[in-house]
Amino acid sequence: MIRSVVTVGGPPGSGKSTAGRRVARELGLDYRSAGEVFRAEAKARGLDLESFGRYAEAHPEVDRELDRAMEALARPGVLLEGRIQGALCRRRGVPVIAIVITASAAERARRLAGRDRLSVEAASRAIAVREASERARYLRFYGIDVDREPADLVVDSTSQGPDEVVASVVAFLKGRGEGAAR
DSSP, X not given: XXXXXXXXXXXXXXXXXXXXXXXXXXXXXXXXXXHHHHHXXXXXXXXXXXXXXXHHHHOHHHHHHHHHHHHHTOSTTEEEESXXXXXXXXXXXXXXXXXXXXXXXXXXXXXXXXXXXXXHHHHHHHHHHHHHHHHHHHHHHHOOOTTTOOOSEEEEOTTOOHHHHHHHHHHHHHHTTOOOOO
């Protein structure tokens, strides 16, 4: 059994959602995504992600409610996917294995462009806006600098496919004695 909460974070377009879903499936973990909750809330309000990010900058309750909901799910056997979930767990004394999936800025823009049917330039701009919004909110609301948070494992997915990324994460968890399904 996984004895800690597993978190998967990383910047937009890094592959954290894909990796998180697949690792959770392979290890028999419940998967919860802060990004999916945030996107659903944006859609419910009739806003795109960038507009909802700006709204969240002025309304701290958006992030705080989402993060409280994610915190309530933080227990062994759950994989939480989101930029600051590992940092929030650590600050609240929850045993956590924090994994970060990263990729070069160019590769992240290329991936986002393909996923969201944007030009690479538009995707790059969208990533920059989103990252600036998140960085400002997380610093202001929690004192968390996402670029400086420690991770137990960092996997650069720039030149790796999802299978390789997932294999690295699963091998790491199993190497820690954390790979047995519940």
